Amino acid sequence: MIxxxxxxxxxxxxxxxxFPALDQEVAGKPLVYLDNAATAQTPRQVIDAxxxxxxxxxxxxxxxxxxxxxxxxxxxxxARCQVQEFIxxxxxxxxxxxxxxxxxxxxxxxxxxxxKVDSGDEVVISAMEHHSNIVPWQLMCERRGAKLRVxxxxxxxxxxxDEFDRMLNDRTRIISVAHVSNxxxxxxxxxxxxxxxxxxxxxxxLDGAQAIPHMHVNVQDLNCDFYVFSGHKMFGxxxxxxxxxxxxxxxxxxxxxxxGDMIESVTFEKTTFNDLPYKFEAGTPNIxxxxxxxxxxxxxxxxxxxxIESYERELLDYATKAIGSIDxxxxxxxxxxxxxxxxxxxxxxxxxxxxxxxxxEGVAVxxxxxCAQPVMDYFKVSATTRASFAFYNTRQEVDELVFAIGKVKxxxxx
Amino acid sequence: xxxxxxxxxxxxxxxKQPRNFGPMPESNYHADGFNPxxxxxxxxxxxxxxxxxxxTGFEGSGCAISTASASIMTEMLKGQxxxxxxxxxxxxxxxxxxxxxxxxxxxxxxKLAVFSGIKEYPARVKCATLAWHTLRNALLERDETxxxx
Ligand SMILES: Cc1ncc(COP(=O)(O)O)c(C=O)c1O
Numbered sequence: 001m002i003x004x005x006x007x008x009x010x011x012x013x014x015x016x017x018x019f020p021a022l023d024q025e026v027a028g029k030p031l032v033y034l035d036n037a038a039t040a041q042t043p044r045q046v047i048d049a050x051x052x053x054x055x056x057x058x059x060x061x062x063x064x065x066x067x068x069x070x071x072x073x074x075x076x077x078x079a080r081c082q083v084q085e086f087i088x089x090x091x092x093x094x095x096x097x098x099x100x101x102x103x104x105x106x107x108x109x110x111x112x113x114x115x116k117v118d119s120g121d122e123v124v125i126s127a128m129e130h131h132s133n134i135v136p137w138q139l140m141c142e143r144r145g146a147k148l149r150v151x152x153x154x155x156x157x158x159x160x161x162d163e164f165d166r167m168l169n170d171r172t173r174i175i176s177v178a179h180v181s182n183x184x185x186x187x188x189x190x191x192x193x194x195x196x197x198x199x200x201x202x203x204x205x206l207d208g209a210q211a212i213p214h215m216h217v218n219v220q221d222l223n224c225d226f227y228v229f230s231g232h233k234m235f236g237x238x239x240x241x242x243x244x245x246x247x248x249x250x251x252x253x254x255x256x257x258x259x260g261d262m263i264e265s266v267t268f269e270k271t272t273f274n275d276l277p278y279k280f281e282a283g284t285p286n287i288x289x290x291x292x293x294x295x296x297x298x299x300x301x302x303x304x305x306x307x308i309e310s311y312e313r314e315l316l317d318y319a320t321k322a323i324g325s326i327d328x329x330x331x332x333x334x335x336x337x338x339x340x341x342x343x344x345x346x347x348x349x350x351x352x353x354x355x356x357x358x359x360x361e362g363v364a365v366x367x368x369x370x371c372a373q374p375v376m377d378y379f380k381v382s383a384t385t386r387a388s389f390a391f392y393n394t395r396q397e398v399d400e401l402v403f404a405i406g407k408v409k410x411x412x413x414x
Numbered sequence: 415x416x417x418x419x420x421x422x423x424x425x426x427x428x429x430k431q432p433r434n435f436g437p438m439p440e441s442n443y444h445a446d447g448f449n450p451x452x453x454x455x456x457x458x459x460x461x462x463x464x465x466x467x468x469x470t471g472f473e474g475s476g477c478a479i480s481t482a483s484a485s486i487m488t489e490m491l492k493g494q495x496x497x498x499x500x501x502x503x504x505x506x507x508x509x510x511x512x513x514x515x516x517x518x519x520x521x522x523x524x525k526l527a528v529f530s531g532i533k534e535y536p537a538r539v540k541c542a543t544l545a546w547h548t549l550r551n552a553l554l555e556r557d558e559t560x561x562x563x
Contacts, residue, residue, distance in 0.1 A: 353479070
């Protein structure tokens, strides 16, 4: 691996060697992995950290005086500190381990909803949300008799901020939007959203699942009230994610799940809850995955998020031009500010056929609605093909994709 | 496996120009099929007289495999008895899932043989069978109505 400070270029050859899964053939061709928005590949540093836990330190956390339990607890808590530093949170108590972005969103929707939302109140999301940032709010609104309102988008795949402004009123209790859209790649103007929301004292939840692998995120600088993401989309393991929340909210919010670890004392009459962050972490966590996430964050810090961001911007520009100029290809989502994702349709050819044919060319992409059916409905398509990038992807891989799309068109030509 | 074996010309042709496509007001049975994973949708229409399928039609949207499968199926079904149609379903199903016995060659399977390559693509088997499962539901519905009559 190569260390960068934001100015030098990434050494892709060296970086790619860190990712064992990238070095393989599919259908007799070198793998071109372009499904990073679904799950990114894992560097050996992360794999090693998790393996070390299972080989040497495997024990429960916070529960034993013995050596292994102490080592496990130390590694587990060290990872939390690494995450805190990585996203610029003011204190480690604001970093809650979850199973992933979905779990984090369920936690906030449930618990913040209980704190803030009553009958007749309103919650605002956007038309480009992943289902995991729609359904938990929808269910919570149903339970509490509240109304879910949706910020509309335009044909480029950008939020209509004027509509958003008009939507806010004295019943708006929570706003939850994607930092970056997984279906369109749009980077949303979250600073403006947060500024306007805070004028009315409305807390803002950001779904950062697709932002955090591509850009430098500082939660204090953004001034968001909550920020959620998943480990497996940022080169860490599956089964782990983070909910960042400002202490002022987390302290007032009721617990979500309950059980061991999240309590201070229990009698049959009364339970007092543990301090942050443990109040929201019931039961034995995914210890190895938390340690793996710590390693992923360390890895990303060494590569340098600024380097990653500028490299990926060039790569995305290159890919947008290359794919966008193929005949009959229509890009879905052409926002001015984008990261990581190119969604497209080809006239007369279904994304699942495209996916199968690309796969036989060694190119892994995703075809489908990307858990964002309202986005598909807006663009009047049933599905798109999505190529999603990580910092280890190369221009040559983009060329392979373009070549493979040519194969698709050839097979379907008359 | 060569992609051409999966996307044979017949499949591409039927996917681009599906036969028996469109609503069919004169049908007396229909059923809907949906694959939530990929969003493929089909509505299948049958006209059944004296246990014989006399007319067929379908509507919907889907990938080339599912569209071609529906198109070719509706062609094959015309003139078949219910029992023959059920036997076709069984045979098609075992062909695409790869569970066909050694004597289950596809030589006499007519156009349906073009789908024999699907078994190499487990993720796509559901595309090929969507229309056929919908057929079975339409026939079951007929059984149900027959029973209550
Ligand atoms: C924008 C966005 N939010 C949330 C999620 C849910 O993440 P997970 O499935 O890891 O919980 C995803 C995953 O695709 C996503 O892209």
